Amino acid sequence: MYKAGIFKGRRALVTGGGSGIGYEIARQLLEYGAEVFICSRKPERLEAAAEKLREYGGPCHTFPLDIREVEQLEALAAFIREKSGRLDLLVNNAGGQFPAPAESISPKGWQAVINTNLNGTWYATQTMANHFFLPQQSGCIVNIIVDISRGFPGMAHTAAARAGIDNLTKSLAVEWANRKVRINCVAPGIIQSSGLAHYPPELVAQVAKTIPLKRLGSTTEVAEAVLFLALSEYITGETLYIDGGSRLWGDVWEIA
Numbered sequence: 229m230y231k232a233g234i235f236k237g238r239r240a241l242v243t244g245g246g247s248g249i250g251y252e253i254a255r256q257l258l259e260y261g262a263e264v265f266i267c268s269r270k271p272e273r274l275e276a277a278a279e280k281l282r283e284y285g286g287p288c289h290t291f292p293l294d295i296r297e298v299e300q301l302e303a304l305a306a307f308i309r310e311k312s313g314r315l316d317l318l319v320n321n322a323g324g325q326f327p328a329p330a331e332s333i334s335p336k337g338w339q340a341v342i343n344t345n346l347n348g349t350w351y352a353t354q355t356m357a358n359h360f361f362l363p364q365q366s367g368c369i370v371n372i373i374v375d376i377s378r379g380f381p382g383m384a385h386t387a388a389a390r391a392g393i394d395n396l397t398k399s400l401a402v403e404w405a406n407r408k409v410r411i412n413c414v415a416p417g418i419i420q421s422s423g424l425a426h427y428p429p430e431l432v433a434q435v436a437k438t439i440p441l442k443r444l445g446s447t448t449e450v451a452e453a454v455l456f457l458a459l460s461e462y463i464t465g466e467t468l469y470i471d472g473g474s475r476l477w478g479d480v481w482e483i484a
Contacts, residue, residue: 240318240319248421258285333384350393375415439472
């Protein structure tokens with residue numbers, strides 16, 4: 229899709245880079261010449277992913293952490309500085325959620341989703357901006373959210389968290405524009421990836437019928453959108469939907 233080596237000399241951090249969409253983003257960045265850092269909470273999965281990713285290009289470093297813990301993110305920033313000296317791209321991909329009627333979401337479940345998706349994204353963004361992007365007067369951030377254009381019935385907790393990221397992105401795009409830091413979102417619809425393993429197979433089977441393009445999206449298509457925003461020097465504060473037209477027509481599932 230892009231010319232060989234277009235990311236050569238760039239350093240990128242992909243949170244949640246050990247599987248699914250994050251893995252494919254890291255793979256494409258490596259293939260196009262970037263030096264990549266991946267992090268997630270599971271060291272074994274992270275190392276297994278990095279071993280495969282290194283077949284695609286330049287250095288791939290791992291750092292196990294929980295993005296909800298600022299001290300661990302500070303340690304990651306120090307690790308990146310030691311290894312590479314700078315950071316050019318942050319992809320906030322780590323997150324998680326589960327389907328549930330709003331009335332049955334427990335306080336613990338609500339807090340877990342909000343803390344991971346919204347707070348974790350903010351902590352990673354602020355930490356890397358303060359350590360790298362703002363002092364450098366350059367940098368790019370891409371936040372992976374979900375299709376929240378019409379709300380997300382059945383997942384109110386993640387819709388609230390991702391809507392917060394969407395609005396945070398708009399605020400930071402203006403605040404940091406004069407320091408040459410761009411920030412955008414990619415909002416995937418239903419993507420065929422390892423994340424679907426957490427949902428009932430019968431639910432997944434019916435989803436494609438509701439999508440105008442009549443198929444699920446691929447991790448490749450989401451990663452290509454991330455690379456596009458990373459390379460587009462005049463786009464900031466935007467949300468790019470990768471959803472086959474789902475936000476415009478149809479419902480993913482019936483509301484009881």
